[in-house]
Amino acid sequence: MRKVDEKKSASTLTFMTGDASGSLGTRQERKLRTRQALLDAALRLLADGSLASLSLREVTREVGIVPTAFYRHFASMDELGVALAEESMRTLRAMLRDARRKPTDDAISGSVAILVDQVRKHESHFQFLVRERYGGVADVRRAIATELRLLGSELATDLARFPGMAEWDPDDLRMAADLMVAGMLSIVMALLEVGPHPQGLAEVVDVAERQLRLIAIGMVHWHSTPR
Amino acid sequence: MRKVDEKKSASTLTFMTGDASGSLGTRQERKLRTRQALLDAALRLLADGSLASLSLREVTREVGIVPTAFYRHFASMDELGVALAEESMRTLRAMLRDARRKPTDDAISGSVAILVDQVRKHESHFQFLVRERYGGVADVRRAIATELRLLGSELATDLARFPGMAEWDPDDLRMAADLMVAGMLSIVMALLEVGPHPQGLAEVVDVAERQLRLIAIGMVHWHSTPR
DNA sequence: TGGTTCAGTGAACATGCGTACACTGAAAGT
């Protein structure tokens, strides 16, 4: 077990404001900043270990406030977890919006490129989602599951706009979209595992593109194949 | 936090042996039985909560032995986790062997049926795998990842035996197999979430079969589609 | 038969935890 002097740990708050003499912003702003500092600290600490094994005291220690102050922002660690889930899903959804905005000539390699880029940029958010998706805290699991289902239907309606997809059964669209989401998530984990290593990355990207392509080909011939 | 009288909890050991007056089997056998009781108890307790938040004392309490006796069997909870991972992967691999042994006329619905059956029969093993695959304990994660990679190559060689797959690039086979494994695992989680509810189960099975079929169709046309 | 091994015991410990409570002092409201 790690042993730390609670008083001496670096204060994220003064670090963030860059002004140790304080007195910045209105009271609401300052509160929001502390709240965000708690979320950021938690996310940072979640690099090793799951939410279930992260203690309230660790988080406040990292931020540089006293344990009891935590309750000014969240009723429990579980609540903080749900907030983290929402924050993470916001970046995931932003990614999808990004992909929708600029359609490239090759939708597949374009999508994968965006995925790689976003995972790199928001590593800890994605890590959190993948780790806690089936993790120990029920509320968080539910929150992620709900958002992920929503994401699935968004992708399904996107798919519907492709040429030749118009007359597809919505249910079939949904199942294809879900398969893609499942594949995407396993790619995300592979990306996180491979780290910044450039050769491994190329390999992962290659596999991802081929997998999506395989699905795409399946979709093209879906209706012309005997059941 | 749950509060329990350590002395009064039901003893799994005497329950399992069915002989409270003891004296069954050689010393080695008895030791192995306790070890297994620890694994079973842990698996049972893991129904709610992840490995990272499961304490040594909880497990021994459930088994009915004193906390310190734990160390006669495992050096730490992490080690128990790795043992659980191995045990769970053994049932997963058994499933694959099962599927290989009896090829049906429709490989897809046959495979899905076997999957459903096995998940039902070894619910906690599958739950453990899915939960801890990206969970908090690094050693366990590694153990599962290794075994899962092995399972991927097994499936790839299985795929190679299908008609028309002979001349496939091994790397392409591997990527298709991995996609299937990813899909399978997300199906497993769906099965666990849906529980015994028969209508939801039918829905999940239906989606699973269509997803596998989609991949299969993609594979059929893989080489005759322009890149 | 007698000595050795060793799975399980039981008491004790230091530590980290969540949370209750009374507090302070600066910002916000009047």
Added chain:
DNA sequence: ACTTTCAGTGTACGCATGTTCACTGAACCA
């Protein structure tokens, strides 16, 4: 200028945890 609000402080508590150590007694072996 005053009162009120409230984010953060500091202390203190009871509790569960991992691990230590010396122990017991049945199974084992010679």
